[in-house]
Amino acid sequence: xxxxxxxxxxxxxxxxxxxxxxxxxxxxxxxxxxxxxxxxxxxxxxxxxxxxxxxxxxxxxxxxxxxxxxxxxxxxxxxxxxxxxxxxxxxxxxxxxxxxxxxxxxxxxxxxxxxxxxxxxxxxxxxxxxxxxxxxxxxxxxxxxxxxxxxxxxxxxxxxxxxxxxxxxxxxxxxxxxxxxxxxxxxxxxxxxxxxxxxxxxxxxxxxxxxxxxxxxxxxxxxxxxxxxxxxxxxxxxxxxxxxxxxxxxxxxxxxxxxxxxxxxxxxxxxxxxxxxxxxxxxxxxxxxxxxxxxxxxxxxxxxxxxxxxxxxxxxxxxxxxxxxxxxxxxxxxxxxxxxxxxxxxxxxxxxxxxxxxxxxxxxxxxxx
Ligand code: IPM
Ligand code: MG
Numbered sequence: 610x611x612x613x614x615x616x617x618x619x620x621x622x623x624x625x626x627x628x629x630x631x632x633x634x635x636x637x638x639x640x641x642x643x644x645x646x647x648x649x650x651x652x653x654x655x656x657x658x659x660x661x662x663x664x665x666x667x668x669x670x671x672x673x674x675x676x677x678x679x680x681x682x683x684x685x686x687x688x689x690x691x692x693x694x695x696x697x698x699x700x701x702x703x704x705x706x707x708x709x710x711x712x713x714x715x716x717x718x719x720x721x722x723x724x725x726x727x728x729x730x731x732x733x734x735x736x737x738x739x740x741x742x743x744x745x746x747x748x749x750x751x752x753x754x755x756x757x758x759x760x761x762x763x764x765x766x767x768x769x770x771x772x773x774x775x776x777x778x779x780x781x782x783x784x785x786x787x788x789x790x791x792x793x794x795x796x797x798x799x800x801x802x803x804x805x806x807x808x809x810x811x812x813x814x815x816x817x818x819x820x821x822x823x824x825x826x827x828x829x830x831x832x833x834x835x836x837x838x839x840x841x842x843x844x845x846x847x848x849x850x851x852x853x854x855x856x857x858x859x860x861x862x863x864x865x866x867x868x869x870x871x872x873x874x875x876x877x878x879x880x881x882x883x884x885x886x887x888x889x890x891x892x893x894x895x896x897x898x899x900x901x902x903x904x905x906x907x908x909x910x911x912x913x914x915x916x917x918x919x920x921x922x923x924x925x926x927x928x929x930x931x932x933x934x935x936x937x938x939x940x941x942x943x944x945x946x947x948x949x950x951x952x953x954x955x956x957x958x959x960x961x962x963x964x965x966x967x968x969x970x971x972x973x974x975x976x977x978x
Contacts, residue, residue, distance in 0.1 A: 612645040613927055616676035618653040618669070618705075621689075621698060622900025623910035623963075624682025630912035630967030631680060631919045634936065637971050638923075641978045643932045649676075653705075654684025654698035654900075664701030673705055674891070678926040680919060681705070681895035686902040702895075706746050709891040711879035712778070713785040714744040714858065715921070716897060718845075718865035718875060723944040727870030727953045730842065735868050740848045741793065742865055743786040744858025746879055748778045749808075751855045774808045774854065779815040781882065786852040787824040795827050796849040800834040800857050812854065838864055862897060871952045872898040873911030876918035878925050892926045894918035904951075908962040911950040913940055916970055939973035946973075 615635065619628035628650075635646040651657075651669040658664055664684070665673075673679050684698035692698075705711070720728065720738035728735045753771030761767055783799075790797045799816040801809035813831055820829040832840065834857040840847065841864050853861055866875045875898070881891035896914030904910060917940060924933035944953075948969050954960040961969070 610639075610642060610645050611927075612647060613677040614675070615646050615648045615922075616669075616672050616679045617648050617650040617682075618665075618673070618679060619650065619656075619682040620652075620654040620684040620701075620900065621656055621686050622683055622902045622905040623898075624654075624684070624900055626905070626908065626910050626963045627896065627912040627915035628680065628682045630963060630970075631915050633967050633971050634916055634919055634974065637974055638932060641974075644927065644929060653681065653701040655686055655689040655692075657701055658689060658692055658696055658698065663696055664698055665704055670704070670708060673709060673893075677889075678922045679705065679709075679893040680915075680922065681893055682915065683896065683898065683900035685900050686905070688902075698900075703751065705893055706879060707752065709879075709893065710747060710881045711891060711893055712745060712747040712882070713782055713880045714742075714746040715785075715789070715878040715880070715925075716742040716744060716858075716862040716865070716875065717877075717921075718742065718862075718869050720869045721874075721941055721944050723941075723947075724870040724874070724953055726955070728868055730868060734844065734846075735870075738845055738868060740845060740865060741789055741850045742858060742862045743782065743789065743850055743852050744862060745774075745778065745782040745854050746858075747855075748774055749855035772806065772808050772854075772856070774811060776811070776815055779812055780819055783816045783819045783852060784823070785880075786850050787820065787827050790827050790850040791824070794849040796830070797824075797827060797852055798830050798832050798837065798848055798850070799852045800832050800837045800861065801854065802834050802857075803831075804833060808854070816852065834861065837861060841865055841868065866897050871911065873914055873950065873952045874917070875914050876916075876921050878918070878921040880925060890926070892922065894922045894926075908964060909951050909960075910963045911952050912963050912967050913950075913970075916940065916967070935974060935977050936970075938977055939970050942973040942977070943969045 803809035
C-alpha cells in the first residue's frame with residue numbers, strides 16, 4: 610500500500626475541530642487499504658504566534674516543504690487583533706503560499722441538491738450548480754511591492770499596495786483554468802478590470818493569446834470582475850471555470866461559496882507547478898471558510914469543507930480519483946439522509962455537531978467501500 614506524508618496545520622478557532630474529522634477519514638482509508646496516510650501536526654496562525662512569536666515556525670515550514678500535501682484548517686481571531694502586522698495569523702498562510710509557490714488556487718462551488726434551500730438565492734438559481742473558481746494565488750496586490758504606509762512631510766499618511774502581474778504569471782494560471790475546463794464543460798470566463806487597470810489590460814491580452822494558441826476548442830469569454838460578481842448572484846449556472854487574479858478571486862470565491870448554502874461546505878486546493886523530475890506538485894488544501902471564533906471550541910462547526918479538502922488532496926496530489934469520488938459521494942449521502950450541522954440546518958430543525966457529522970461521513974464511506 611502506498612504511503613503519503615500529510616502535514617496537518619489545524620490553526621485557530623474551529624480549525625482543530627474540523628481537522629480532527631479529516632484524520633478519521635484518512636485513517637479509515639488506511640484500514641480500507643486505499644493508501645496509508647502518515648500525519649504530522651504543527652502550529653500555524655495565532656496558535657503558532659502564541660508558541661513561537663511568529664505565525665509559522667521555521668520547523669513547520671520545513672515540514673510543509675517536505676510533505677506530500679499540507680492540510681490547513683483556518684487562522685485568525687480577535688485574540689490576535691493587536692499583534693504586529695507582520696506576525697498576524699494570516700501571515701502564516703501567506704508565507705506558505707509564497708514559499709511553496711502555490712500559484713493556482715482551485716475553489717469549486719457545488720450546490721448539493723439536498724442543500725439548495727439553504728442558499729439565500731432561489732432553488733432554481735442554485736440547484737445543480739457546479740462551477741470552479743481558479744484564483745491566481747502568489748501574485749497581484751497581495752504580494753506586489755511597494756506595500757507600505759509612509760508618513761508624508763505634512764504629517765499625513767500615505768498607504769500603497771501594488772497590483773502587479775507578469776506575462777509568465779498570467780500564462781501559467783490561464784493554462785490551469787483551461788486544463789480544468791477541458792475535463793468539465795469546456796468554457797472559461799476570465800475576469801479583470803481592463804477598463805481601469807493596466808494589469809487588467811495585460812491579463813486580458815495574455816489569456817486571449819493562450820486561449821487562441823493552445824485551447825482553440827475551449828470557449829473563452831471575458832467579464833469585468835464587478836459584472837461577474839453581479840452575474841454570480843443573478844444566474845451562476847452560466848459559468849463553468851472562472852479565472853481570476855488574486856484579489857478578485859478572493860472576493861468572487863466568497864460570493865460563489867455562499868451560493869451553495871454555506872461557507873462551511875467549500876473545499877479548496879492550492880497547487881504549485883509540477884516538479885520537472887518527479888512530476889509532483891507542492892500542494893496545500895484548505896476549507897474556504899475562516900476560523901469562526903464565535904463558535905470555536907463548541908463542537909458545532911461543519912467539517913464538510915475540511916473533509917472535502919482532503920478529498921481534493923486525494924484527487925490532485927495522490928492520483929486517487931476513485932477514493933476522492935468516494936469521499937464526495939459519502940458527503941452527498943450524508944446530506945441526502947438529512948443529517949445537518951447547524952449552519953446548513955433549516956430553522957428549528959435538529960442539528961448534529963462536528964464529531965457526529967465526521968462519524969456519519971465515515972459510516973457512509975464504509976457503506977460505499
Ligand atoms: C482566503 C482568505 C485569505 C485571503 C486570508 C485569510 C489571508 O480570505 O483564503 O480567501 O485573503 O486569501
Ligand atoms: Mg477570502
